[in-house]
Amino acid sequence: MSKKKKRARSQRKNEITKGIFTILEKEPSKSFNYKQIASKLGIEETRDRNDLIKRLGQLRASERIVEVERGKFQKKPSLNTCFTGKIDVTSSGNAYVIVEDMEQDIFVPFNRLNKAFHGDVVEVFLKPKRNGKKPEGEISKVLERKKSSYVGIVDKQKTFAFVRPTDPKMYTDIFIPIDKLKKAEHGDKVLVNLENWPEDADSPFGVVMEVLGKPGEHQTEIHAILAEYGLPYEFPYEVEQYANKLDTSIKEEEIAKRRDMREVLTFTIDPKDAKDFDDALSFQKLQNGNFEIGIHIADVSHYLEPNTVLDDEAYERATSVYLVDRVVPMLPEILSNRACSLRPNEEKYTFSAVFEMDDKANLINQWFGRTVINSNERFAYEEAQHIIESKSGTIPKDISIRKDSYSVDGDVVDAILTFDDLAKIMRKQRMDEGAISFDKIEVRFNLTKDNEPDGVYFKESKDANKLIEEFMLLANRKVAEFIGKQKKTFVYRIHDEPDEEKLLALNGVISRFGHSINLKDKKSLNSSLNQLLKDVRGKKEQNLVDTLTIRSMSKAIYTTENIGHYGLGFEYYTHFTSPIRRYPDVMVHRLLQSYLDKEKQPKAEIYEEKCKHSSDMEILAASAERDSIKYMQIRFMENHKDQEFLGVISGVTEWGIYVEIIENKCEGMVRIRDIKDDYYIFDERQYAIVGERRKKMYQLGDEVWVMVKDTDLVKRHLDFSLLGKRE
Numbered sequence: 001m002s003k004k005k006k007r008a009r010s011q012r013k014n015e016i017t018k019g020i021f022t023i024l025e026k027e028p029s030k031s032f033n034y035k036q037i038a039s040k041l042g043i044e045e046t047r048d049r050n051d052l053i054k055r056l057g058q059l060r061a062s063e064r065i066v067e068v069e070r071g072k073f074q075k076k077p078s079l080n081t082c083f084t085g086k087i088d089v090t091s092s093g094n095a096y097v098i099v100e101d102m103e104q105d106i107f108v109p110f111n112r113l114n115k116a117f118h119g120d121v122v123e124v125f126l127k128p129k130r131n132g133k134k135p136e137g138e139i140s141k142v143l144e145r146k147k148s149s150y151v152g153i154v155d156k157q158k159t160f161a162f163v164r165p166t167d168p169k170m171y172t173d174i175f176i177p178i179d180k181l182k183k184a185e186h187g188d189k190v191l192v193n194l195e196n197w198p199e200d201a202d203s204p205f206g207v208v209m210e211v212l213g214k215p216g217e218h219q220t221e222i223h224a225i226l227a228e229y230g231l232p233y234e235f236p237y238e239v240e241q242y243a244n245k246l247d248t249s250i251k252e253e254e255i256a257k258r259r260d261m262r263e264v265l266t267f268t269i270d271p272k273d274a275k276d277f278d279d280a281l282s283f284q285k286l287q288n289g290n291f292e293i294g295i296h297i298a299d300v301s302h303y304l305e306p307n308t309v310l311d312d313e314a315y316e317r318a319t320s321v322y323l324v325d326r327v328v329p330m331l332p333e334i335l336s337n338r339a340c341s342l343r344p345n346e347e348k349y350t351f352s353a354v355f356e357m358d359d360k361a362n363l364i365n366q367w368f369g370r371t372v373i374n375s376n377e378r379f380a381y382e383e384a385q386h387i388i389e390s391k392s393g394t395i396p397k398d399i400s401i402r403k404d405s406y407s408v409d410g411d412v413v414d415a416i417l418t419f420d421d422l423a424k425i426m427r428k429q430r431m432d433e434g435a436i437s438f439d440k441i442e443v444r445f446n447l448t449k450d451n452e453p454d455g456v457y458f459k460e461s462k463d464a465n466k467l468i469e470e471f472m473l474l475a476n477r478k479v480a481e482f483i484g485k486q487k488k489t490f491v492y493r494i495h496d497e498p499d500e501e502k503l504l505a506l507n508g509v510i511s512r513f514g515h516s517i518n519l520k521d522k523k524s525l526n527s528s529l530n531q532l533l534k535d536v537r538g539k540k541e542q543n544l545v546d547t548l549t550i551r552s553m554s555k556a557i558y559t560t561e562n563i564g565h566y567g568l569g570f571e572y573y574t575h576f577t578s579p580i581r582r583y584p585d586v587m588v589h590r591l592l593q594s595y596l597d598k599e600k601q602p603k604a605e606i607y608e609e610k611c612k613h614s615s616d617m618e619i620l621a622a623s624a625e626r627d628s629i630k631y632m633q634i635r636f637m638e639n640h641k642d643q644e645f646l647g648v649i650s651g652v653t654e655w656g657i658y659v660e661i662i663e664n665k666c667e668g669m670v671r672i673r674d675i676k677d678d679y680y681i682f683d684e685r686q687y688a689i690v691g692e693r694r695k696k697m698y699q700l701g702d703e704v705w706v707m708v709k710d711t712d713l714v715k716r717h718l719d720f721s722l723l724g725k726r727e
Helices: 003-026 033-042 045-062 218-228 237-244 309-317 333-339 383-392 411-433 462-482 500-513 521-537 543-554 583-596 606-639
Strands: 065-069 071-074 080-091 095-100 106-108 121-127 135-145 150-156 160-165 174-177 187-198 205-213 265-270 278-287 293-300 347-357 361-375 375-381 440-445 453-457 492-494 557-559 642-654 654-660 669-670 682-683 690-692 697-699 702-710 717-724
Touching: 003 071, 003 557, 033 045, 033 135, 045 065, 045 071, 065 080, 065 690, 080 135, 080 174, 080 557, 080 669, 106 121, 106 440, 150 174, 150 205, 150 218, 174 187, 187 218, 187 492, 205 543, 237 309, 265 383, 265 411, 278 411, 278 462, 278 717, 293 462, 309 583, 309 606, 347 462, 347 583, 361 462, 361 583, 383 411, 383 462, 411 462, 440 557, 440 606, 440 669, 462 492, 462 583, 521 543, 543 642, 557 606, 606 669, 606 702, 606 717, 642 697, 654 702, 654 717, 669 702
Parallel strands: 106 135, 174 205, 265 375, 669 717
Antiparallel strands: 065 071, 080 095, 080 121, 095 106, 121 135, 150 160, 150 187, 160 174, 187 205, 265 278, 278 293, 293 347, 347 361, 440 453, 492 557, 642 654, 642 702, 654 669, 682 690, 690 697, 702 717
């Protein structure tokens, strides 16, 4: 080879080396394989590709870059380079730091947590390890605590006490000076607030804020669930006082400012045990043969004025919380159950979406604004369902919320049947346009007056439920579309496209049951998802498949940046229909009215912050609801300890299998160490545990017989003994 060619080759290698570092340093949290680097550098020649591969190997060998996984390279982190992320502490005490845009979470061993707790925002330094091991991290600073309060059990000594947190991810107990116990006794369940963690102390110092009661007692455990998520269970005195002094009477001068719809046929359809009725439907036939459909929503914003203690409290709560035995409302009772509740035969202020529709559910006209209504009837879903199925207005005693049989006026029957026809047309249109139909079974408990569970039932969505759902969706969509097309600041409910990796994992699981989904394109995917959800209905794997399918979806959130709602198939969507129980709906009402009044639009940044808070509080409320259901499942199973149950393996981990009982949906764990007939190993690829000697396999979706082994109301653990597979 001539000197000239050698020089050119050497120069090309230098360019490749420089290019590698340019790419890796530009995005230090990402890793790239040689094909991605070649593409970015515009390398197409085979010789240059080989040089690139060779150079990557040389740089890795000299530890100038890191091979984070086979064939994927990343800039070598230096000890003066750090990342910011959120820490996820495992039950073993070790942790991972999740850094945005970083493909791999950073492992942090227990001895390098440096007083960081689960959920904290932290600064983490990477410590690259040799011999092909993945780099580990060390927490250098806690930037933001996720929470400062914990629920735990008091361990009282003579001159001090410790509180042992019930949160399995809280790895340390909390030291309490004797004068900060707030009369808590040994063994009490308490809410404790962290004060500081001195450098020379083994445990953080805290103060007892509230004595919740004795562990295992119903009120104690329900209040503990709320306390764990920082959710209140009563209103501050000044908020109650403010609300009770509100003038909630209906004024003629206020009626004059509104569209008067008191003479239009109007009714509500809600759960039979509902206390607040925040939406109503009105119906009248027009002379041209079309229908005028009114969707009337409680006008909470009329009473809830900005910059008041009442509004501040509602914003902080952001949502009502629906626990297994109670509702913790966003608004005090005088509003939620009285002034804003659209009770029958009472005049109420409402915010309405009024539509003119033909008998094919085509939208002819729309109107939005403040109204006054007087609801003629209140129906439970069961009563409306009976009218739809029987085409009759005779309500039998066994489903009547009036405690006796009664007859419904013929005009009301006609209205409900027309609503049902229109709803079915709208639902079919949504499905045809790519909406996904989630009808997940919800577990509910029959409770005695002492809150003892004496039975389980399943809440399912029938035509009456879907009727209400379709018209609420219509109002939400059209309000969002009305403002969205004006390009003004607004609060949207968005739902991003699903994660492809989660969909591939879902396909792997459902193939165990003979199902599959088509990932070719959005239309094929949505169609196959709907077919999947339809195919599993009523089968043993329904709840498992429904749950896994929902988990494969992105989470819906509130934001001012509209990207549409994937699951519903809507380009524009918001929450307008439940301001009694959701603060975002209050914001939507305020914004909509201000635009109807031609007022100047506010800055999006202000509302974006409120949207994030509302989304965060929604997640907390949902977590509290799940925990309360789990708690009640354990109480229910306490009374069935000698009974054998058939269940489905709903989850597989390295420490055991989760089993969901088919007849009542209660889920518990069979721990690997309790299966004595072999030594079982977790096989992640097959979603199974496999016996080392006999190769017996327990796999996701298998039906097994179990019996209750242990119930722990305090830790909310339900353990099963495995009796064997169903043959």
